[in-house]
């Protein structure tokens with residue numbers, strides 16, 4: 001077995017696998033070290049929305065980064081299918097971001113200045129989605145905020161990275177990283193490996209590795225609970241979104257209802273109270289949902305930094321260590337842009353300076369205001 005790589009990526013979630021894919025495509029020798037199975041932690045809990053518009057509160061820095069990632073999915077869908085046979089199931093349909101009051105309407109109408117967003121009146125929406133609440137006053141229709149199957153994307157990245165020569169080490173927990181001369185020693189339960197560059201992409205568990213690298217930064221888990229029901233009655237075609245809650249039609253015949261936000265809870269099991277809250281919110285948008293049969297429920301831990309934006313970039317003092325973690329509510333959306341940015345940083349290619357400054361790990365508290 002090869003024990004030396006150009007780049008060791010620690011974490012086989014969607015972020016680590018995206019990085020591995022973009023680097024392996026450039027003929028670097030890359031290894032992913034994953035404690036368990038690829039894509040089975042937070043990535044598998046995600047709904048998979050590519051909410052560049054619906055999740056955006058900062059149009060100067062976050063939006064262009066998120067939008068370029070959203071657009072990258074157009075090519076990726078084809079690319080991953082051709083290379084691996086994996087279908088990431090990118091849907092069409094978009095999102096209705098609902099307004100239930102005049103003040104919500106005013107807020108959402110301001111989004112309509114973006115080319116991909118259109119204001120729709122309530123009657124128009126009810127014609128397309130007959131099951132929707134009588135209480136809506138309208139919605140911003142966001143055509144491009146579609147969704148993908150997160151685990152399929154992650155497996156697609158990992159398999160395509162392997163096809164380009166990357167090694168994927170599952171069940172290989174990294175318990176220490178040490179600097180030895182010009183290289184890094186990666187200590188795992190399956191033995192020691194060496195690499196020239198190390199990328200920490202271990203989601204909310206990156207904290208444990210930060211301490212070996214002299215980083216004091218910490219992420220907190222924000223648990224998200226979800227449930228799914230069989231979409232048998234209404235055949236909802238578009239995602240409905242209101243106050244961080246969504247009802248999203250997947251093309252496996254289910255509606256995903258998500259997601260709660262429980263800060264600082266490390267348990268990956270959903271609580272009854274969380275599921276109850278979701279059902280109440282979903283009924284507010286789609287009253288007949290209460291008759292639908294439950295398919296499943298689950299929870300996952302979103303990695304949140306102090307300002308809610310990811311850490312993507314070099315370690316402040318060690319120029320061969322990089323971090324790509326803390327993607328919070330948007331890791332699926334941001335995976336392609338993050339993989340490309342880490343690739344470009346390692347290859348010394350040009351990266352937009354405002355992105356480097358905004359996402360660097362030692363940024364100030366006031367970058368995103």
Ligand SMILES: Cc1cc2nc3c(=O)[nH]c(=O)nc-3n(C[C@H](O)[C@H](O)[C@H](O)COP(=O)(O)OP(=O)(O)OC[C@H]3O[C@@H](n4cnc5c(N)ncnc54)[C@H](O)[C@@H]3O)c2cc1C
Nearest residue numbers: 011013015035043047048049174203224300330331332333
């Ligand atoms: C309920 C819910 C809904 C969501 N919906 C969306 C959505 O619609 N759209 C969107 O864009 N985002 C969504 N997200 C957020 C998204 O899921 C995350 O931002 C994303 O999955 C983070 O990916 P990651 O690769 O950083 O982390 P993870 O997927 O957690 O991957 C990290 C990996 O690192 C491994 N690891 C940790 N420590 C070590 C170690 N020491 N050695 C080896 N391996 C290690 C773990 O086993 C894990 O597999 C949602 C999240 C939740 C919880």
